[in-house]
Each structure stands twice: as C-alpha cells, then as structure tokens.
Amino acid sequence: MSQHLTLYGLKTCDTCRKALKSLAGAGVEVTFVDLRARPLDPARLVQLLDSVGDAAINRKSTTWRGLGEDERAQDPAQLLAAHPTLIKRPVIERSDGALSVGWTPQIAAEFGGT
DSSP: OOOEEEEEEOTTOHHHHHHHHHHHHTTOEEEEEETTTSOOOHHHHHHHHHHHGGGGBOTTSHHHHTSOHHHHTSOHHHHHHHOGGGBOSOEEEOTTSOEEESOOHHHHHHTTOO
C-alpha cells in the first residue's frame, strides 16, 4: 500500500521542491498545496501550532525580518494567518493527520527520501 502525503509550501521554495523530488523518487504519492494560493484555514493553523509549536514560524525568513516588534508579538495563529509565508516549509501532513515541518534528514529518511 503506497503512502499519501499532503505537502504545504511555496512553489518557489527550494526546500519544498527538494522534498517533492525526493518523495517522488521514493514512490510516495504527494498532493502539493501552495500556501500563497491556498493558505491554511484557522483550524488547521491551530492544529499545526498544537503539533509543532513555535517551530511552525520561520524566523529566518525575509517576511519575519520585515515585521515590526508589535507584529512579531501577535498570537502565532493570527500572525501565520496574516502572513502565510512565515510558515516553516514544507508542512507535511501524513495520511493519519499528523503534521511536521521542515525537510530534515530525519524526515526525509522516514519517507525513504534523501
């Protein structure tokens, strides 16, 4: 039985492209969702934050660097809803609904990727 994942990211993100290529090479079926075209709904943002906490916020992004202190201090769910590009990428949703962020060697190995 093949595994199916949903990968949330940006089509221009090098890490997302690397993850998609690696997963395809490992025979994993992936549905890609571009966060600019279809941002996560509020309930999904809360689920993401519950699953991975502050790791969901990409504090190395140009979007983060462009925010003022007041914006950075906002509730994380509101901040990510207002700025979907702040979500650390890729967000991987497994078929059981579990979520993870990033494309680390450990996550790649979990799916047979590189």
